[in-house]
Amino acid sequence: MGAGLLESIDRSTQLAGHNRLALLLFRLDQRQIFGINVFKVQEVIETPPLLTMPSAHPLVRGVADLRGSIVPIIDLGRALGQVPDAQSAHIIVTEYNRTVQGFLVRAVDRIVHVDVAAVQPPPGDAGGSSYLTAITRYGNELVEIVDVEKVLAEVMGEPPALSxxxxxxxxxxxxxxxxxxxxxxxxxxxxxxxxxxxxxxxxxxxxxxxxxxxxxxxxxxxxxxxxxxxxxxxxxxxxxxxxxxxxxxxxxxxxxxxxxxxxxxxxxxxxxxxxxxxxxxxxxxxxxxxxxxxxxxxxxxxxxxxxxxxxxxxxxxxx
The missing domain is CATH 3.40.50.2300 (Response regulator)
Structure with missing residues (x-):
């Protein structure tokens, strides 16, 4: 999906500033579909061999060597309180808050564009809502948008304090x-x-x-x-x-x-x-x-x- 994904991201940039949101949709299980902002995605790859780190945070499944860069791989399903999925087959490589990390997911679906006005805060009773920043719909499916900053804050800890x-x-x-x-x-x-x-x-x-x-x-x-x-x-x-x-x-x-x-x-x-x-x-x-x-x-x-x-x-x- 690598080249096609990058082409889709390039096309998506033309919609920014027009109150449109480009989402990369993915699944952590066979039921619910999730999304993250396309502009934070560098690439999607099949899960490579992971090197485990004994002292790492429990959400970090290991690290991967991606073209000479060591990237932590975070189990997004576990972060959202789901049972770890043995079939997780893809990693979404992202850049958030000046750091690069990968998120382990079951499957990547597609890139979609939604009207920002149709993106709403999650209801209080939404499953895993503490890790959601918004919800929207694509077709007949509910899309839960992950608060990745919260996941990273849990894994990485507080950022350096103000001088x-x-x-x-x-x-x-x-x-x-x-x-x-x-x-x-x-x-x-x-x-x-x-x-x-x-x-x-x-x-x-x-x-x-x-x-x-x-x-x-x-x-x-x-x-x-x-x-x-x-x-x-x-x-x-x-x-x-x-x-x-x-x-x-x-x-x-x-x-x-x-x-x-x-x-x-x-x-x-x-x-x-x-x-x-x-x-x-x-x-x-x-x-x-x-x-x-x-x-x-x-x-x-x-x-x-x-x-x-x-x-x-x-x-x-x-x-």
Whole structure:
């Protein structure tokens, strides 16, 4: 499936920014079908010989040598609480949060394109819902979209902590600044919130772009949004409305168009940086580096402080 998959990914990139989501569908058993974002997939291969690692996390079935690179292979079925499948025959090689890993699955199905508006948060009673970030339908089948960031956080542990120096810099500038964080992954929201708290910035949290746009429009009814909000930090791939469409919506609203938007996502690469420019976002930072995210927020804090100093009446003290 390798060459065909890469061709499908290339075609799928043309749909990004149009509120369409490209999913690679796969199965962990004979019943339920799952999906992950195509743009995170490097290749799909038949399971090669795996070298077991005695001290590895229980979800890691072993490591594989892929063209000279040692890649951990995670049993996705076991991560979602299923009985290990002896017939798991394929590995989906992905790049998430600047790391490469493989996910062991029973079978890979196809690539499909769905309207982001048809992608919804999982119901509370969905099986394995703690590891799902969304659900949608393709034809007559329910597709469960895996919260891969949560699986990786469980396997890899917490990312490196924020440096003390950056935390001090942030607290010296933060004042009463507030940031809107938009992400459908609970793990990702927690990671961003922790960084913002350490630099002394308050935050509001929402789950997707549609909820974020509604929140911002409600703020605009109360007065100038720039006076209430320092910036928006948004994921890209989300149900309801993706980060590209959210940014476009912000830029089209005269009350919101000057908001600073930082897109923060595990999707990386030249293509995504080009899309950031196309939709009018101010900056792109790949997940997840606490120091890099904090540095981006501090840069924005400094710019806001300078703007406040320039616009303050003569003799006024700027906080």
């Amino acid at each position: 003390d120096d950056l935390a001090r810099q942030g607290r010296s500038l933060a004042g009463s600044r507030r940031v809107l964080v938009v992400d459908d992954s609970r793990v990702a929201r927690h990671q961003v919130e922790k960084v913002l708290q350490q630099v002394g910035v308050e935050c509001a949290m929402v789950n997707d772009g549609r909820e974020a746009l509604n929140y911002l429009q409600a703020l605009a009814q109360q007065g100038p949004v720039a006076a209430q909000l320092l910036m928006v930090i948004s994921d890209i791939e989300m149900p309801g409305m993706d980060g590209y469409s959210l940014t476009t919506g912000i830029r089209r609203d005269p009350r919101l168009r000057d908001l600073y938007v930082l897109l923060h996502t595990s999707l990386s690469g030249i293509f995504n940086k080009a899309m950031v420019e196309k939709v009018g976002a101010n900056r792109f930072i790949a997940k997840f580096g606490a120091d890099e995210l904090a540095a981006g927020v501090i840069e924005r804090l400094r710019a806001a402080a300078e703007m406040d100093a320039q616009t303050a009446p003569a003799g006024a003290v700027v906080a």
